[in-house]
Amino acid sequence: MNVLGEKTITSYNIRKIILEQSKRANVGHIGSALSIVDIIAVLYENILSIAYPEDLERDRFVLSKGHAALALYAAFFLKGWLTQKELDSYCADGGCLGVHPEHFLKGVDFSTGSLGQGLSMGAGAALAASIKKSSYRTFVLMSDAECNEGSVWEAIMFAAQHKLSNLIVIIDYNRQQAFGYTKDVLNLDPLNKRWEAFGWDVRQVDGHDVSEIMRTIQGLSLQSGSPHVIIANTIFGKGVSYMENKIKWHYWPMSDQEYQLALQEIKAVK
Amino acid sequence: MRNIFIETLIKLAEKDNRILLLTADLGYTVIEPFAEKFPQRFFNVGVAEQNMVGMSTGLAQAGFIPFLYSINNFVSIRPYEFIRNGPILHQLPVRIIGVGGGFDYGSAGVTHYGLEDIGLMRLQKGIGVVVPADRNQTQAALLKTWDLPGPVYYRLGKGNKNSIDGLNGRFDFGGLQHIRQGNDFVFISIGSITQEVVSAADQLEQKGISASIVVVSSFNPSPTTDLIKILKKFPLAITVEDHYVTGGVGSFVAEVVAENNISCQIKRCAVDTLIPNVTGSREFMNSHYGISAAKLVEIAWHCLRNDKFTLSKADLFLEK
Numbered sequence: 001m002n003v004l005g006e007k008t009i010t011s012y013n014i015r016k017i018i019l020e021q022s023k024r025a026n027v028g029h030i031g032s033a034l035s036i037v038d039i040i041a042v043l044y045e046n047i048l049s050i051a052y053p054e055d056l057e058r059d060r061f062v063l064s065k066g067h068a069a070l071a072l073y074a075a076f077f078l079k080g081w082l083t084q085k086e087l088d089s090y091c092a093d094g095g096c097l098g099v100h101p102e103h104f105l106k107g108v109d110f111s112t113g114s115l116g117q118g119l120s121m122g123a124g125a126a127l128a129a130s131i132k133k134s135s136y137r138t139f140v141l142m143s144d145a146e147c148n149e150g151s152v153w154e155a156i157m158f159a160a161q162h163k164l165s166n167l168i169v170i171i172d173y174n175r176q177q178a179f180g181y182t183k184d185v186l187n188l189d190p191l192n193k194r195w196e197a198f199g200w201d202v203r204q205v206d207g208h209d210v211s212e213i214m215r216t217i218q219g220l221s222l223q224s225g226s227p228h229v230i231i232a233n234t235i236f237g238k239g240v241s242y243m244e245n246k247i248k249w250h251y252w253p254m255s256d257q258e259y260q261l262a263l264q265e266i267k268a269v270k
Numbered sequence: 271m272r273n274i275f276i277e278t279l280i281k282l283a284e285k286d287n288r289i290l291l292l293t294a295d296l297g298y299t300v301i302e303p304f305a306e307k308f309p310q311r312f313f314n315v316g317v318a319e320q321n322m323v324g325m326s327t328g329l330a331q332a333g334f335i336p337f338l339y340s341i342n343n344f345v346s347i348r349p350y351e352f353i354r355n356g357p358i359l360h361q362l363p364v365r366i367i368g369v370g371g372g373f374d375y376g377s378a379g380v381t382h383y384g385l386e387d388i389g390l391m392r393l394q395k396g397i398g399v400v401v402p403a404d405r406n407q408t409q410a411a412l413l414k415t416w417d418l419p420g421p422v423y424y425r426l427g428k429g430n431k432n433s434i435d436g437l438n439g440r441f442d443f444g445g446l447q448h449i450r451q452g453n454d455f456v457f458i459s460i461g462s463i464t465q466e467v468v469s470a471a472d473q474l475e476q477k478g479i480s481a482s483i484v485v486v487s488s489f490n491p492s493p494t495t496d497l498i499k500i501l502k503k504f505p506l507a508i509t510v511e512d513h514y515v516t517g518g519v520g521s522f523v524a525e526v527v528a529e530n531n532i533s534c535q536i537k538r539c540a541v542d543t544l545i546p547n548v549t550g551s552r553e554f555m556n557s558h559y560g561i562s563a564a565k566l567v568e569i570a571w572h573c574l575r576n577d578k579f580t581l582s583k584a585d586l587f588l589e590k
Binding site: 056060103109110111113114116117119120121122123124125126127128129131132134138150151154155157158161162 | 290310311313315316318320321323324325326327328329330331332333334351352355356359360
């Protein structure tokens with residue numbers, strides 16, 4: 001909490017909630033959520049301009065890698081958009097917080113969970129702003145393996161063709177997917193050159209350096225004539241040593257012992 | 271139907287700037303008038319139907335009413351999951367225009383047939399399904415549905431000049447149109463194939479058989495109540511559609527009969543099993559799958575005589 005008693009959106013607070021809720025609900029997708037914590041913290045603490053979730057002029061955010069929604073729920077809770085009781089209903093019967101986010105929830109612009117669809121929805125939101133001459137920006141946070149989907153490249157081509165510089169994609173480049181490492185499944189490298197070849201403004205950042213992420217986004221020109229992609233080099237399971245870069249933690253839940261160890265370890269990256 | 275749809279859409283777009291038209295690179299010689307009149311509200315997204323639907327979700331969420339234009343199967347089957355997770359799940363006013371149902375693109379071959387769209391869309395309760403039977407009904411249907419809050423799928427026949435006797439441009443979303451009164455049995459038809467049904471009824475009349483014709487032109491909401499009243503009056507209902515036999519109007523009628531204690535025999539005339547190595551014009555294909563006027567007369571004749579008549583693959587393809 002800050003001096004006013006408000007909860008602050010820090011990476012540590014988000015990681016702690018991810019661990020607590022994953023443990024309580026006994027579910028996986030922990031590594032994927034930990035991977036985007038620092039990106040989410042920067043977006044919701046420093047970047048996204050959202051006066052209130054229903055504001056038509058708000059910045060749009062699409063969590064295209066919907067399976068990491070717990071990181072998003074943590075940010076919503078810290079922003080005061082979710083109560084503790086609601087947060088504690090994560091993955092509970094009859095609750096509103098599933099593993100993947102639904103637009104019925106305040107703050108979620110689009111339901112996601114089926115990979116490869118978020119960028120198209122984001123491109124539509126960005127095109128809408130362009131037609132209406134609205135100043136809102138659209139952010140889409142994608143997984144790296146999501147780039148396996150052909151539909152992603154349809155959207156990439158469209159956004160470049162229509163010069164949607166109000167569209168900002170962030171790729172969580174942790175180099176692993178459900179069943180293996182990206183280089184062994186469908187190699188994405190050189191990912192930056194691929195996006196560049198499709199006409200995008202490409203940046204690369206350390207996806208766990210909140211200052212660098214913030215500076216990079218703030219330095220983007222919304223009149224550049226090309227859409228922006230920030231390839232965030234991340235570590236799957238960041239902050240919990242036994243999860244980092246391990247395929248198992250895509251789906252696996254934690255034991256009691258693993259949970260205690262994880263809680264201790266994330267304090268070190270506080 | 272395509273031309274009247276676009277003509278009507280232009281008139282609506284003149285009054286409401288929320289209307290956009292997107293195409294996945296199809297509609298040559300049809301959609302240009304819209305593009306010329308509203309160049310800022312027209313987008314050729316390229317041959318990319320999934321992105322077109324995904325984008326339309328973002329556009330509609332921001333307040334627009336995007337109309338998406340392509341050939342029936344390319345805009346229904348190809349991006350189906352995008353339709354489910356986008357406009358349907360979010361309940362947004364996206365309009366999907368699938369041109370060329372059934373065998374409208376006959377000699378183009380199997381990849382261009384539209385035989386699943388009604389069934390696929392009908393099973394998603396969150397999307398309205400509109401299937402006009404002729405030009406005037408197309409216009410009426412668009413005028414009554416363009417500004418609905420949720421998504422709508424329009425199945426448009428490729429022909430532009432067809433006019434169904436007795437329909438007189440009537441359209442009632444969630445209702446049906448009784449276009450011909452008869453006593454012996456009822457034809458229940460959907461879309462532009464209704465022209466064949468009317469012709470079949472004319473021919474049967476010359477043989478002394480009097481057929482009613484009911485046109486179903488929308489689902490979700492479906493005209494269940496009206497249909498129950500009609501089915502209770504007849505011993506036999508023959509459903510006709512240029513669609514696979516499962517999922518469309520024949521399935522709908524069978525469900526209504528089964529769930530409402532109605533003793534009406536049903537004969538579903540539709541495409542059962544597609545023979546992939548046979549192609550031809552729309553008329554040829556309709557005849558070979560038993561949904562041409564001549565075949566419908568034959569089927570009705572046998573059904574009324576209570577023959578154990580089935581139009582099997584052999585009947586269809588071995589005949590001279």
